[in-house]
Amino acid sequence: LLLLLDFNPFDNLLCILLGISFTVWFTLLLVFIIVPAIFGVSFGIRRLYMKTLLKIFEWATHRIERGAKDNNHLLYKPYSNAIIAKEPTSLEEEINEIRRRGSNRDLDSASEFEMSDIFYFCRRGVESIMDDEVTKRFSAEELESWNLLTRSNYNFQHISLRLTVLWGLGVVIRYGFLLPLRVTLAFTGVGLLVVLTSIIGFLPNGRMKNFLSEQVHLMCYRICVRALTAIITYHDSENKPKNGGICVANHTSPIDVIILASDGCYAMVGQIHGGLMGVIQKSMVKACPHIWFERSEVKDRHLVAKRLSDHVEDTTKLPILIFPEGTCINNTSVMMFKKGSFEIGSTVYPVAIKYDPRFGDAFWNSSQFGMVNYLLRMMSSWAIVCSVWYLPPMTREEGEDAVKFASRVKAAIARQGGLVDLLWDGGLKRGKVKDTFKEEQQKLYSKMLVGTQEDRSRS
Amino acid sequence: MGSRASTLLREEEIEEIKKETGFSHSQITRLYSRFTSLDKGENGTLSREDFQRIPELAINPLGDRIINAFFPEGEDQVNFRGFMRTLAHFRPIEDNEKNKDPIASEPLNSRSNKLLFAFRLYDLDRDDKISRDELLQVLRMMVGVNISDEQLGSIADRTIQEADQNGDNSISFNEFIKVGNVYILYIDIDIDI
Numbered sequence: 171l172l173l174l175l176d177f178n179p180f181d182n183l184l185c186i187l188l189g190i191s192f193t194v195w196f197t198l199l200l201v202f203i204i205v206p207a208i209f210g211v212s213f214g215i216r217r218l219y220m221k222t223l224l225k226i227f228e229w230a231t232h233r234i235e236r237g238a239k240d241n242n243h244l245l246y247k248p249y250s251n252a253i254i255a256k257e258p259t260s261l262e263e264e265i266n267e268i269r270r271r272g273s274n275r276d277l278d279s280a281s282e283f284e285m286s287d288i289f290y291f292c293r294r295g296v297e298s299i300m301d302d303e304v305t306k307r308f309s310a311e312e313l314e315s316w317n318l319l320t321r322s323n324y325n326f327q328h329i330s331l332r333l334t335v336l337w338g339l340g341v342v343i344r345y346g347f348l349l350p351l352r353v354t355l356a357f358t359g360v361g362l363l364v365v366l367t368s369i370i371g372f373l374p375n376g377r378m379k380n381f382l383s384e385q386v387h388l389m390c391y392r393i394c395v396r397a398l399t400a401i402i403t404y405h406d407s408e409n410k411p412k413n414g415g416i417c418v419a420n421h422t423s424p425i426d427v428i429i430l431a432s433d434g435c436y437a438m439v440g441q442i443h444g445g446l447m448g449v450i451q452k453s454m455v456k457a458c459p460h461i462w463f464e465r466s467e468v469k470d471r472h473l474v475a476k477r478l479s480d481h482v483e484d485t486t487k488l489p490i491l492i493f494p495e496g497t498c499i500n501n502t503s504v505m506m507f508k509k510g511s512f513e514i515g516s517t518v519y520p521v522a523i524k525y526d527p528r529f530g531d532a533f534w535n536s537s538q539f540g541m542v543n544y545l546l547r548m549m550s551s552w553a554i555v556c557s558v559w560y561l562p563p564m565t566r567e568e569g570e571d572a573v574k575f576a577s578r579v580k581a582a583i584a585r586q587g588g589l590v591d592l593l594w595d596g597g598l599k600r601g602k603v604k605d606t607f608k609e610e611q612q613k614l615y616s617k618m619l620v621g622t623q624e625d626r627s628r629s
Numbered sequence: 630m631g632s633r634a635s636t637l638l639r640e641e642e643i644e645e646i647k648k649e650t651g652f653s654h655s656q657i658t659r660l661y662s663r664f665t666s667l668d669k670g671e672n673g674t675l676s677r678e679d680f681q682r683i684p685e686l687a688i689n690p691l692g693d694r695i696i697n698a699f700f701p702e703g704e705d706q707v708n709f710r711g712f713m714r715t716l717a718h719f720r721p722i723e724d725n726e727k728n729k730d731p732i733a734s735e736p737l738n739s740r741s742n743k744l745l746f747a748f749r750l751y752d753l754d755r756d757d758k759i760s761r762d763e764l765l766q767v768l769r770m771m772v773g774v775n776i777s778d779e780q781l782g783s784i785a786d787r788t789i790q791e792a793d794q795n796g797d798n799s800i801s802f803n804e805f806i807k808v809g810n811v812y813i814l815y816i817d818i819d820i821d822i
Contacts, residue, residue: 296719296818
């Protein structure tokens with residue numbers, strides 16, 4: 171302090187000011203964020219923030235539309251809306267319909283093949299070129315409104331000074347204030363998780379250990395939730411997954427885990443990674459039994475199934491959390507559920523997660539960004555707003571196989587979340603579609619041609 | 630950001646496409662978004678692989694033939710103009726177009742151009758005749774492995790017999806028109822924006 175007094179008194183003042191502001195900063199952090207996270211209460215600051223933002227976004231969108239009209243610019247229209255009304259008719263119905271249009275003949279005496287039959291395939295093909303159900307699920311949903319993030323805006327031209335200033339202010343707030351705050355919280359949350367779970371690992375197995383482990387997990391996930399400014403609304407909490415069950419949910423991003431695990435305790439399933447992830451995984455499993463697989467074990471389906479069923483049979487262990495789609499989808503639809511988790515035979519607790527895309531798109535397009543890049547994008551968005559619905563538990567019925575059970579659960583989740591229920595495999599994100607689907611179409615058409623011949627030979 | 634905004638269509642281009650194809654302003658911009666989303670290479674053109682990435686098209690038995698129709702002779706890339714020109718064949722004929730000036734060039738979505746599109750799905754070598762072989766090829770694509778060669782052959786023979794009028798054992802475009810004219814409006818696709 172004596173040394174400081176030797177310097178310019180202005181420097182001295184600066185140091186004191188900096189010291190005070192840091193102290194204030196950390197106290198605020200502690201009081202408003204970390205302590206509530208520990209006890210699971212909320213001041214409602216985030217909801218207020220959300221309402222304010224919505225009003226600003228509305229204004230911004232109006233301004234863009236007005237500006238575009240005044241200057242006769244063309245507005246980029248988001249293309250995720252379906253433009254062709256497709257009726258749910260079968261191949262046979264459609265082809266018969268075409269044939270009927272062409273003739274007044276009775277269908278019984280219709281020929282087996284008509285040259286017009288190609289029109290069906292031709293039209294279906296071109297319809298899918300204009301608009302298909304699958305390819306748009308693997309890129310971020312596009313919106314009509316603008317949320318002041320350049321990454322989600324395709325109409326950004328200089329429309330008005332006020333709008334640009336607002337956007338600039340947004341950048342300063344998001345990168346100068348929110349991002350550092352969130353990164354600090356994230357490190358705190360993860361750090362506490364690793365340290366505390368390792369400590370708990372030393373306790374003898376028993377009720378005390380389980381209780382402490384649950385509290386620690388919940389607390390750290392809650393801090394992470396605040397690190398993303400995630401505003402989550404949980405519905406129907408009476409249906410929360412119980413021990414001995416499997417929780418399945420639709421998958422949009424790695425954040426799904428944080429969202430669910432901050433409201434309940436789950437046993438995670440996954441592959442052991444290296445690096446920081448690996449450290450976190452290894453310390454988590456000291457406190458309570460999660461199911462981590464080595465890379466080599468993942469391919470062995472029997473081993474995976476055995477470990478999962480062993481876990482659910484032990485009712486002292488937490489419910490397992492699984493994402494049956496196997497990959498991240500952009501939250502406008504639910505794609506095929508892999509049947510593995512539905513073969514185990516325990517109670518399934520479906521959960522639907524729907525993100526509100528107005529605040530920041532949560533979809534992780536892993537071909538576009540790596541994990542770190544993705545997390546930085548999340549932390550520099552305004553907020554992550556989502557709704558979670560806990561659906562009533564379902565079990566496999568008599569005579570129902572795993573595939574049917576999986577589709578039933580998927581349909582329930584899609585209905586609740588307002589998502590499109592698709593039969594297509596999420597694996598189409600990276601791979602080609604199987605030839606068996608084309609063969610099915612060919613088989614159906616062949617039946618139409620050959621079936622008529624069988625009828626003929628009968629009569 | 631950035632790349633999308635800079636590849637927005639210019640007004641003049643939209644007007645040209647509108648005149649050539651008859652699509653409306655909003656239909657053109659919407660199909661342009663579709664074109665850019667299919668264009669993974671972001672070079673303003675689509676290749677055959679870009680089309681094959683659409684699962685519903687990949688499982689269509691005639692998928693490859695339909696994709697072929699978009700690419701001009703011997704070329705491997707199609708730009709947006711070419712894309713729209715092909716799609717224009719599927720635009721429904723509007724009432725006010727029926728009475729248009731007969732001297733003006735025929736619109737892409739006239740009945741005869743629609744029929745020509747369908748005809749070309751069969752007529753791979755563009756000799757303006759559908760031979761027995763060409764017919765068999767298309768039939769084979771549609772039925773896969775489920776019907777024997779003999780059965781398919783007899784179906785093809787029967788079809789040619791019914792449609793062929795000048796006895797050359799193949800189906801010309803005029804003979805095709807007589808067969809297909811009634812059904813042709815089925816392939817119209819309503820784009821609702």
